[in-house]
Amino acid sequence: MSRPERPPAAGAATAGSAAGRDEEILRERARQLARAREEAPADGVRVVLPVEVGGRAYAVEALHVHQVLDAKGMHPLLGAPRGVIGAIVSRTRPVAVLDLRPLLGLEEGGLSDLQRVVVVEDGDDLFGLAVERVLRRIEVAASEVRSAPPGPFLWLAPQRLAVLDVSGLGVVAHQEA
Secondary structure, three states: OOOOOOOOOHHHHHHHHHHHHHHHHHHHHHHHHHHHHHOOOOOOEEEEEEEEEOOEEEEEEHHHEEEEEEHHHOEOOOOOOOOEEEEEEEOOEEEEEEEHHHHOOOOOOOHHHOOEEEEEEEOOEEEEEEEOEEOOOEEEEHHHOEEOOOOOEEEEEHHHEEEEOHHHHHHHHHHHO
16 A cells, blocks of 8 residues: 655745756856857957856856856865865866955855855866856957956956956966865
């Protein structure tokens, strides 16, 4: 004799649907990002992926973005140098994850503030950037590009959105690891 199935708890359906919605949003952003990497942008147009770190917006050029992952998959690295907060597996490859807050001179918060890891490519190397949020990609015309402020930046997009220098951060990642 089989037991009748119990209906799910009242909060379970809501939590499941919210998680499903978040997952679908992440999948759509991943599809957009993949298209941005595969499609050649119009002449003079640069595609960036804005992220939020320490309550401030920064960006990474889309051509350097390998993958965006949920930070829940990150594993702590005991004895890791300051700035390296863990490791995460990106397409079967373990990569070090950097906390950008000390590198950018921002006030450090808790690790629970960091919800996503943007895995970036620097030549043959991969490393992750722990961020609070990942926003929709944007296209920046060459005429909108401004000189970078001092720090680990390549250039400024509109609204003073600083684009991170992945190669410079990669050097830091190798020095730290």
